[in-house]
Amino acid sequence: MRIGILGGTLDPVHNGHIEIALAIKRELCLDDVMLLPAGNPPHKLHPTDRLDRWNMARLAAKSAGILASDAEIFRDGTTYTVDTMHAFHARQPDVSWVYIIGADTLHVLDSWRNFPEVARLTEFAAVRRPGCDGSQDAEQAASLHRLYGAKIRLMHIAGPDISSTQLRELAAEGRSLKRYVPASVADYIDQNGLYLTAMPLSEARRMVETSLSPHRWQHTIGVSETARRLALLHGLHPAKAYLAGLLHDVAKPLAYPRLREIVENAVPDLDEAELRSEAVLHAPASAVLAYRNFGVRDAQILSAIRKHTLGDRVLTDFEALIYVSDFIEPGRKPFPGLEEARAAARQNLQQAAQICARRTVEYLRAQGQDPHPRTLEMLSQHPA
Numbered sequence: 001m002r003i004g005i006l007g008g009t010l011d012p013v014h015n016g017h018i019e020i021a022l023a024i025k026r027e028l029c030l031d032d033v034m035l036l037p038a039g040n041p042p043h044k045l046h047p048t049d050r051l052d053r054w055n056m057a058r059l060a061a062k063s064a065g066i067l068a069s070d071a072e073i074f075r076d077g078t079t080y081t082v083d084t085m086h087a088f089h090a091r092q093p094d095v096s097w098v099y100i101i102g103a104d105t106l107h108v109l110d111s112w113r114n115f116p117e118v119a120r121l122t123e124f125a126a127v128r129r130p131g132c133d134g135s136q137d138a139e140q141a142a143s144l145h146r147l148y149g150a151k152i153r154l155m156h157i158a159g160p161d162i163s164s165t166q167l168r169e170l171a172a173e174g175r176s177l178k179r180y181v182p183a184s185v186a187d188y189i190d191q192n193g194l195y196l197t198a199m200p201l202s203e204a205r206r207m208v209e210t211s212l213s214p215h216r217w218q219h220t221i222g223v224s225e226t227a228r229r230l231a232l233l234h235g236l237h238p239a240k241a242y243l244a245g246l247l248h249d250v251a252k253p254l255a256y257p258r259l260r261e262i263v264e265n266a267v268p269d270l271d272e273a274e275l276r277s278e279a280v281l282h283a284p285a286s287a288v289l290a291y292r293n294f295g296v297r298d299a300q301i302l303s304a305i306r307k308h309t310l311g312d313r314v315l316t317d318f319e320a321l322i323y324v325s326d327f328i329e330p331g332r333k334p335f336p337g338l339e340e341a342r343a344a345a346r347q348n349l350q351q352a353a354q355i356c357a358r359r360t361v362e363y364l365r366a367q368g369q370d371p372h373p374r375t376l377e378m379l380s381q382h383p384a
């Protein structure tokens with residue numbers, strides 16, 4: 001029996017991977033082909049959580065009628081191909097393996113850990129990437145065969161002009177990937193909010209938690225969970241809502257001079273009243289840090305973070321969601337209007353936002369402070 005292996009981070013697995021795997025299965029008359037997502041790859045920074053990549057590979061394999069293996073996903077430590085191939089041979093000694101690689105990998109293949117042993121344990125099928133000059137591929141394949149006995153087939157299959165990097169960028173902008181990945185994988189990415197940040201959500205959470213005081217962190221988690229719950233109730237995106245809540249106060253611990261430095265020349269709609277107010281300047285600064293430090297590119301998330309303190313003349317439902325969640329999260333001590341806003345939030349986010357804005361204006365005036373014009377404009381659109 002001969003089985004092909006298409007490995008890598010598969011972050012995310014896409015239609016190009018599937019097309020190549022199936023084409024090589026046909027060309028080499030393989031009995032089957034397997035997707036093999038890496039667990040902790042040695043040359044990748046911030047890969048998506050291994051369990052998410054395994055779930056995507058499993059869904060993609062099922063849609064294509066091929067195999068998927070978790071052999072590297074659940075292995076502790078850095079994953080190396082030589083260890084994987086030893087495990088495969090021990091488990092299935094009657095199988096001959098064919099490892100599928102991009103032809104550009106030929107030029108670094110002998111840098112793999114214990115490559116002579118890898119070459120003994122598997123053959124290789126090398127696929128050229130679109131637009132790549134493959135003139136030196138045959139020469140490199142011959143050299144690897146001469147030096148290590150590596151068996152390499154150069155495949156005349158042009159892989160599609162698509163990359164996981166490009167797809168992560170599209171997903172970060174909130175765009176659908178259904179043209180590029182199996183439908184089940186696209187749904188998984190969307191439902192779990194993958195690629196909304198430049199690192200796994202668990203790492204983003206750790207970064208936020210370590211930057212905030214315990215009290216502010218509890219508030220942040222309260223906002224995140226409230227936003228997710230209300231998003232599900234009102235047909236909005238729960239993963240985006242959670243992330244906006246997670247990052248809404250990320251600039252809160254910073255001193256006023258640093259806040260000004262962050263927002264100046266980075267927030268086009270910043271006004272003088274907002275720039276002078278230390279109490280509210282963290283909102284636009286948090287939006288900037290979400291973009292710069294966390295890689296958030298989704299305009300909906302960034303706008304909701306930016307507007308979560310002052311509101312705006314007109315709020316989208318998603319902006320209202322974060323504005324209201326910040327006001328009503330469970331850790332808030334009782335104050336006039338809190339329960340009214342909580343009850344309204346279950347029915348209508350726009351009405352709830354009006355209640356929050358009205359109570360904020362009343363509180364500020366009672367303290368002898370002038371409300372910001374944006375909040376007043378927001379109330380003027382829906383007078384009581």
